[in-house]
Amino acid sequence: MADRSGATVMNYPHRRGGHCGSGAMRDLLEWAGLGWDGPPGEGLVFALSGSLDLSYVRDATLMPPVYLVGRGSDLETDLPERLGASVSVLASDDPTEGWNWVRDAVDAGRPALVWADIAELPYLRVRLQMSRHDIVVIGYDDEQELVHVVDNDRDEVQLVSYAALARARSSQGFPVPTRHTYYDIDWPERLPELSSAAAQAFAQAAASMTSADGPSIVSGRDSTAVGATGLAAVDLFAADIASWPEVFPDDVLDLILHGLSAFVEKAGTGGGLFRRLLSSGAADIARMTGDTRAGDVAVAAHDCAEGWSLVASLAREAGPARDRWQQAADAAGELPRLERDLVAALNVAAADQGTPA
Numbered sequence: 001m002a003d004r005s006g007a008t009v010m011n012y013p014h015r016r017g018g019h020c021g022s023g024a025m026r027d028l029l030e031w032a033g034l035g036w037d038g039p040p041g042e043g044l045v046f047a048l049s050g051s052l053d054l055s056y057v058r059d060a061t062l063m064p065p066v067y068l069v070g071r072g073s074d075l076e077t078d079l080p081e082r083l084g085a086s087v088s089v090l091a092s093d094d095p096t097e098g099w100n101w102v103r104d105a106v107d108a109g110r111p112a113l114v115w116a117d118i119a120e121l122p123y124l125r126v127r128l129q130m131s132r133h134d135i136v137v138i139g140y141d142d143e144q145e146l147v148h149v150v151d152n153d154r155d156e157v158q159l160v161s162y163a164a165l166a167r168a169r170s171s172q173g174f175p176v177p178t179r180h181t182y183y184d185i186d187w188p189e190r191l192p193e194l195s196s197a198a199a200q201a202f203a204q205a206a207a208s209m210t211s212a213d214g215p216s217i218v219s220g221r222d223s224t225a226v227g228a229t230g231l232a233a234v235d236l237f238a239a240d241i242a243s244w245p246e247v248f249p250d251d252v253l254d255l256i257l258h259g260l261s262a263f264v265e266k267a268g269t270g271g272g273l274f275r276r277l278l279s280s281g282a283a284d285i286a287r288m289t290g291d292t293r294a295g296d297v298a299v300a301a302h303d304c305a306e307g308w309s310l311v312a313s314l315a316r317e318a319g320p321a322r323d324r325w326q327q328a329a330d331a332a333g334e335l336p337r338l339e340r341d342l343v344a345a346l347n348v349a350a351a352d353q354g355t356p357a
Contacts, residue, residue, distance in 0.1 A: 008106055009139030013039070014150050014157070018270025018277055020134040021075040022046040023152030024113055027136065031111060032187040034083070036194050037288050042270070047281025048197055049079035050204030052274060054339070056233040058240060058247075059225035062174070064259035065252070068237070070273035072208055076113065076134065076183050082197055084188035091179040095166050098180025102137050105184070111150075112137040115181040117171030123151070123158045129173035133268075152268070195289045202297060203350035205278075209343045234339045238332045245322055254321040257328065264312035272305025275342070279305060293349035300345040307331070307338045
């Protein structure tokens with residue numbers, strides 16, 4: 001609808017989220033009037049995406065020189081497609097073309113899901129680059145040259161200048177150029193049966209974690225980098241953290257430990273490196289379907305989340321960096337077992353619904 005200044009702004013439901021992707025998808029599903037037992041929670045959205053994964057990289061070209069992420073790269077397409085939507089991912093190096101996609105969507109009364117580099121979004125006030133941050137554009141004002149943006153990290157709609165949004169959508173930053181990427185989603189009239197969608201998602205998550213060459217949101221960028229995905233990533237992390245004092249001086253080690261804590265708890269993960277979101281969603285599935293196997297996934301994911309959160313809390317405690325590192329490294333030794341227990345639970349839950357895992 002149009003306000004008195006001539007701006008085009010739509011009514012849009014929004015709740016603050018733990019993660020940009022699942023938070024945006026939760027809002028979009030409620031906007032589309034879709035759900036099984038009322039509007040879905042963010043945990044349920046994340047669980048149904050099947051996007052649980054793990055990537056670990058140690059790379060001297062990064063700052064901090066380690067990177068850890070707990071989801072796969074395709075949540076924004078996997079979730080809507082699993083739920084019966086059609087998705088077109090549009091990207092362009094032409095800012096006019098990129099903006100026209102957004103403008104046309106908003107003019108048609110549809111929210112526009114786009115990538116934006118967090119370092120270029122003024123309301124976030126961060127220096128760290130992350131080019132694959134999901135935001136939703138719900139309006140614009142040509143007179144004031146302001147865009148109305150919804151972000152999982154803020155309760156209220158944010159006003160962003162055209163210039164700032166253009167920079168955020170044309171970033172060449174880490175991990176990939178944003179290229180004015182826009183997700184054109186055509187939602188279905190109704191959702192598929194929940195237990196079937198959940199089984200498919202559990203199977204996908206288990207397969208991603210066990211694949212030796214699955215897609216990753218990030219990979220090492222120089223010849224000295226080490227990295228892995230899935231269960232190989234948790235094995236590498238648990239072994240590699242033991243070598244950090246030999247590789248990095250104390251001041252860099254301190255930076256890495258604080259970065260590790262942020263990657264696990266604060267970097268849009270929903271806490272516990274996305275495992276807490278999965279636990280919440282699997283518990284919702286168990287409650288709504290009566291599937292006890294989904295409940296087992298919820299328990300295993302909770303245990304994983306607690307394990308990662310323990311490592312993060314030890315890494316950020318007060319005290320000398322080497323003391324904190326030793327405690328965090330000791331706690332990290334439990335992570336491979338916890339992650340394998342989670343994958344086993346995912347496989348059982350998928351097979352229990354007749355879906356091969």
